[in-house]
Amino acid sequence: MHTVAVLALDNVIPFDLSTPLEVFGRSRLPGERPAYRVRVCAPTPCIEAGLFTLQARMGLEALADADTIIVPGTATPFASVPDRVLNALRAASAAGTRVASICTGTFPLAQAGLLDGLRATTHWLVAPELARRYPRIDVDANVLYVDNGRLLTSAGAAAGLDLCLHMVRGDYGSAIAADAARLSVMPLEREGGQAQFIVYEQPPAPRGFELEPLLRWLEDNGGRELTLEEIAQYAGMSTRTLLRRFREQTGTTPLQWLHRARVRQAQHLLETTEHSIERIAAQVGFGSPTAFRDRFKRVTGVTPRSYRRTFQ
Structure with missing residues (x-):
C-alpha cells in the first residue's frame, strides 16, 4: 500500500488540503481494499487554515517513510518556509520520494531548490512572481499540471484534482483512477497540457453557443474522419466563428479536442485489451x-506500445 503524506503549512488553503484526502482516500483496489494510506502532517501541532485551525496528529517525521508527499497551497505563498521543513523536503526528494504540489504549494518546493532546472506550474495569478523569484525554474502558467517524474506541480485547486487522479492512474491504472474520479464527481483526467482558465482584463463572453451538445456529437462521431466544415455545419455557424468560440471555452480547436478525445479512448483500449495497435x-x-502513433505520442509523450507496457 502506498503511503501519502499531506504536508500542511500555515495559512493552508482548505480546498487544496482536502483534495488529496478526497482522491487518495477514496481510491480502492479490488475487494474494496484501500489503495493508499493517507496521513496529514505539519511542522507544528496547530496550523491556521483561514476559517478554522487544523490540529495535525503527525509531525515532519511522517515525510521520511512516505511514498508520496503532497504540499497543498497556502494563502501566503511568498512567506518564508522554516528551514526544518525545507530540509525535510530535500531529504525526502533525495531519497526518491515523489513530491507534488497543489496551486501555490509550488513555492515551498521552489524555496527548497527542488524545481531548479525543471518545468513547473502554479496558479496563473502568482506564476509571474514564481518566475521572478526563481529564474532557474521554467515556469509554464498555461498548463494544468507538470509531471517531471518524481516532482510534480499543478495549477489551481481544481487542477490539483487532475494531478492527483493522474498519479492514481500511474500507480494503479485507469480503472482504479476512474472509480476515484466517479466518487469525486470528476472526469477521469483532463490533459495536463490543457490551458488554465485565465481571467483576462476583458474576458470573452460567448453567447448562443452551448458547447456540451457539440462535444457529445464529436464523441459520438469520433470514429470517422470529421472535417472542420462538417463540425461547423452541425454547430450552425461559420468555421471562423466556431474556431473562435470553441477556443474561448476550451483553449483548443475542435479538431485538436477530437484528437485528444480519440487518444483518451485509445489509452483505455491499450490498458484493457490485447487489440493490436492497428486495430485500436x-x-x-x-x-x-x-x-495514430504520431498523434498519440504528441499528446502523451510516449508511443502507444510504451504506454501499454507501462499501464496494462
Missing part, C-alpha cells in the same frame, strides 16, 4: 496507424 487506431477513428 481504426477503432478510435484514425485514418492510419502511422497517423
Whole structure:
C-alpha cells in the first residue's frame, strides 16, 4: 500500500488540503481494499487554515517513510518556509520520494531548490512572481499540471484534482483512477497540457453557443474522419466563428479536442485489451496507424506500445 503524506503549512488553503484526502482516500483496489494510506502532517501541532485551525496528529517525521508527499497551497505563498521543513523536503526528494504540489504549494518546493532546472506550474495569478523569484525554474502558467517524474506541480485547486487522479492512474491504472474520479464527481483526467482558465482584463463572453451538445456529437462521431466544415455545419455557424468560440471555452480547436478525445479512448483500449495497435487506431477513428502513433505520442509523450507496457 502506498503511503501519502499531506504536508500542511500555515495559512493552508482548505480546498487544496482536502483534495488529496478526497482522491487518495477514496481510491480502492479490488475487494474494496484501500489503495493508499493517507496521513496529514505539519511542522507544528496547530496550523491556521483561514476559517478554522487544523490540529495535525503527525509531525515532519511522517515525510521520511512516505511514498508520496503532497504540499497543498497556502494563502501566503511568498512567506518564508522554516528551514526544518525545507530540509525535510530535500531529504525526502533525495531519497526518491515523489513530491507534488497543489496551486501555490509550488513555492515551498521552489524555496527548497527542488524545481531548479525543471518545468513547473502554479496558479496563473502568482506564476509571474514564481518566475521572478526563481529564474532557474521554467515556469509554464498555461498548463494544468507538470509531471517531471518524481516532482510534480499543478495549477489551481481544481487542477490539483487532475494531478492527483493522474498519479492514481500511474500507480494503479485507469480503472482504479476512474472509480476515484466517479466518487469525486470528476472526469477521469483532463490533459495536463490543457490551458488554465485565465481571467483576462476583458474576458470573452460567448453567447448562443452551448458547447456540451457539440462535444457529445464529436464523441459520438469520433470514429470517422470529421472535417472542420462538417463540425461547423452541425454547430450552425461559420468555421471562423466556431474556431473562435470553441477556443474561448476550451483553449483548443475542435479538431485538436477530437484528437485528444480519440487518444483518451485509445489509452483505455491499450490498458484493457490485447487489440493490436492497428486495430485500436481504426477503432478510435484514425485514418492510419502511422497517423495514430504520431498523434498519440504528441499528446502523451510516449508511443502507444510504451504506454501499454507501462499501464496494462
